[in-house]
Amino acid sequence: MTKIAIMMGSKSDLPVMEEAANVLKDFDVAYEIRVLSAHRTPKETAEYAEGLRERGVKVVICGAGASAALSGVVAAHTTLPVIGVPIDATSLNGMDALLSTVQMPPGVPVGSVAIGKPGAKNAALLALRIFGVEDAAIAEKLEKFREEQKQKILNIKL
Amino acid sequence: MTKIAIMMGSKSDLPVMEEAANVLKDFDVAYEIRVLSAHRTPKETAEYAEGLRERGVKVVICGAGASAALSGVVAAHTTLPVIGVPIDATSLNGMDALLSTVQMPPGVPVGSVAIGKPGAKNAALLALRIFGVEDAAIAEKLEKFREEQKQKILNIKL
Amino acid sequence: MTKIAIMMGSKSDLPVMEEAANVLKDFDVAYEIRVLSAHRTPKETAEYAEGLRERGVKVVICGAGASAALSGVVAAHTTLPVIGVPIDATSLNGMDALLSTVQMPPGVPVGSVAIGKPGAKNAALLALRIFGVEDAAIAEKLEKFREEQKQKILNIKL
Amino acid sequence: MTKIAIMMGSKSDLPVMEEAANVLKDFDVAYEIRVLSAHRTPKETAEYAEGLRERGVKVVICGAGASAALSGVVAAHTTLPVIGVPIDATSLNGMDALLSTVQMPPGVPVGSVAIGKPGAKNAALLALRIFGVEDAAIAEKLEKFREEQKQKILNIKL
Amino acid sequence: MTKIAIMMGSKSDLPVMEEAANVLKDFDVAYEIRVLSAHRTPKETAEYAEGLRERGVKVVICGAGASAALSGVVAAHTTLPVIGVPIDATSLNGMDALLSTVQMPPGVPVGSVAIGKPGAKNAALLALRIFGVEDAAIAEKLEKFREEQKQKILNIKL
């Protein structure tokens, strides 16, 4: 059953957002992935966001660049937790997307991760941490992931 | 007949957006003014934007601070020209609102003016310039405004 | 009949400003395109701006990089609506051009779009929205453009 | 039973972080609140973070200013979801805290909200959305909160 | 005989630009001071700039805030040396004025000094250094100024 929706504002965001998808695959967590734009498909975005909870989706990850309104607009149309991934898609190195994603006004929360691929990967991990609050199996996998990540660093020989 | 809609994302934006209203009053151009939020009243904002053209509104001016999605969302729901006023509403001096307002992705245009009160005043003047394209009376008033503005500067005694 | 003037401060701005021209071609709207600099051809720029309305031009699009004075100077010499396109032409990624274009003082409005090609494309679309206020045919084309743009996104298969 | 831990790096962060606490009170969700610093009490911070899951805490909210390492360090010591609140505590208007909070390297996720009080309020709301994934009562309260928030805006008379 | 023209884009720039005037008074160098705007009085600004050399003015100091086009526009209309003073007149702390003033395209030089009062003072001193290239009396006064400035620091008792 789909537990996570990955959305992105443009097909060109896919190489970044695949980082999130890959983490979810590694954790065997079902997700769906869609291109939907706050600006170019506003109604479809609103409808999609409104239908998410009913379909059993539990967390939404939204990647967007430039004036990155997607995560905020999705958060406006659902009460599910929304994680925003600012994408470096303009000459401003992602600073525009970061401020658009993170500086949400009080009342409509978005949790922003870092700009670009590191952020997309962490968005998936944050979603998994949310599942892990109640799901002991995922919590355990997260511990294992942390341990492996640690070992990778400790095994580096310079 | 209402020709311009002034929208703002929060009541606290009013002192800024009144600058736009005051210019329109000076030019005797009818406007309506509403608080509607891209994030807190997304459906009402969409419906309002969609109904504007039908009601005879010709230009929309949208003021918002922080992750200022309002102008972009309104531009997504109408084909009327949309002018965005970034408002300095956070610790970042309006840079967040500026980038959110101006860095629109291709396909959904917003014309951004300056941050804050100078921008709000210019938003109204830009709307009047748009009317003045076809409306000779407004074009003439704009010329008169320019002349007065010029004289004010030339009359300064230091 | 020429309805739009596209101006740019340097020949090197052409690859960006062609994005605006291409949109206008797609919409069958006549335009003229000129290199004129606020700093290197100030008189010709002023004269050109002053003559625009008389020649039937209705909207001006100005692209410039660095200390991008062009749109502001043109707005100072005409009461037509002026749309500014900040161009990323220096090491500062277009932030210099954005602030020069958008931070106009009260009294002389410029509507700024995004930095670079997305902005140039949107400048043309904003000009078309201005025409579409009165011109039902253009308004209809804009609706069709929006619909096609939407379908392109909805047809993406990931 | 305590479900949320609110941490902050300095007592001076309290006026900001109380915004989060107030939201949780309004939602009748138990929380604990502590001053613990990544830099000044590193061991106690690590131990506290490590003990959170065992004690039944489900989400951690961390507020910090300047080189805001707290949320990242807490995320390094727990697999619970961590929400970071950047606080404007230096001359740099919170940009330092924002970048320190949000730009986490891949592998250790933090969801950052906006700088300062709006962020603190949203941090609590994001935590509540996380609970609302499984807890229908909280999900319902969130819907009610959204409805009230909407009505407040719609009731504004200008 | 007037040797220096001090120009500013708005009367509100006067408290800053008086710092330049005061230095010139201290050095007994004649100056004139005018409010003229690149955007609000473009023709008068151009004519004034074009007439400067003929009237014996040797250096121009231009102060402006926001999209600070004044110094660049003046430099476009004269071959006299132009010194720009960026003024902190918006929410962006003068960064907009600084970039607009200093990032001139190749071919039309402006020498920018620091934002605000320190810059205005230095603009006058830079003008005096320009005179001092040929004028031994001014060069000597500059040496004396430097000596006094040095002594002031060396005499500080903490």
Add this chain to the structure above:
Amino acid sequence: MTKIAIMMGSKSDLPVMEEAANVLKDFDVAYEIRVLSAHRTPKETAEYAEGLRERGVKVVICGAGASAALSGVVAAHTTLPVIGVPIDATSLNGMDALLSTVQMPPGVPVGSVAIGKPGAKNAALLALRIFGVEDAAIAEKLEKFREEQKQKILNIKL
């Protein structure tokens, strides 16, 4: 006779500073060019700056990147006019060099031009404008340069 000294903080600044040298060659104005660092050869830099006036040099152009102290230090050791060229030599795109060059404290003026090659070219033109205050031949050449520059733009065929 050498009239201009071009200094740069590092040999790697040469491709930028050659732009200044090339302008001076075109104007047949004698210059000398030296690598001297405020940080690595502080005494030689001080001595060189102190000896400039005596040797008949009239204007100094200083290019430096990173914490660009060169122009300020030279201005501290001479009363000749100093023009600073910020160079983009680090990951910060020249913003570090720009602020180090332009934000001089009151009392020690530097005229900063734009970052990089456009700035270097303009530094030479500003130096020439300084000479042109008294030297009619240079003033005339500057007029001719402006005319040619204008014609180049007017002759562009798009």
Add this chain to the structure above:
Amino acid sequence: MTKIAIMMGSKSDLPVMEEAANVLKDFDVAYEIRVLSAHRTPKETAEYAEGLRERGVKVVICGAGASAALSGVVAAHTTLPVIGVPIDATSLNGMDALLSTVQMPPGVPVGSVAIGKPGAKNAALLALRIFGVEDAAIAEKLEKFREEQKQKILNIKL
């Protein structure tokens, strides 16, 4: 015996730099404190820096604002460790001083601390850590300071 020299570029920096002095007093470490400017007293600054080691000074702390050249210039004239304190003295919130202080070119090191009072306090603590490398008494005091600092936080009752 004086072990630390505290320098600052202007008397107005004293309220910031006193934070450093106060830490040293608390640790009973002798220091001297001087106003000397890289730009206004360049020779005295150079001579002072060159004489430090001989007089037994072991670490230099330099505070400066704007184009903060002091720490770099001192580092150019001594091989003692130099700690720079960027001071928020202009409209740019200390970002100019930070970049001028920290972005030193390779070969002449400065260790920069944070902008303003927190930085000044830490500059003194970093100097004490340097002494504590060899001086067991100071190392012990630093441990005690850390312990007290920790207890202060742990004793906070919210």
Add this chain to the structure above:
Amino acid sequence: MTKIAIMMGSKSDLPVMEEAANVLKDFDVAYEIRVLSAHRTPKETAEYAEGLRERGVKVVICGAGASAALSGVVAAHTTLPVIGVPIDATSLNGMDALLSTVQMPPGVPVGSVAIGKPGAKNAALLALRIFGVEDAAIAEKLEKFREEQKQKILNIKL
């Protein structure tokens, strides 16, 4: 005997941090070099930092990118002097790492050097200056290094 510990948060930081190692090799000062992450190996980082003094290490150099917590966390676990090297590892050009490294709260000092390779080289030189406070041989080598560095510049023929 190892006198310096070079730490970095990720193996990808090695090309930068090798600049520090190379300087230490040139000065024949023993060092050890380790990858340890504040976020991915927090306990090992803490233990390593706590054991440094005991093992005779005297100075720690920490390089990290993004939300660069490493230097601050190490400074929290030792009273040795810590030098931070911000690394340009994200789209933000190292500004995130710089602010995370340098903006330490009062009480836990880190001396930050410049972003990237110039900073890494200077980190080693700053460490050597710290040794040179007591170690005359190193002080002498530093003088020689300065002399050679000076000669390299003075020998440049343009």
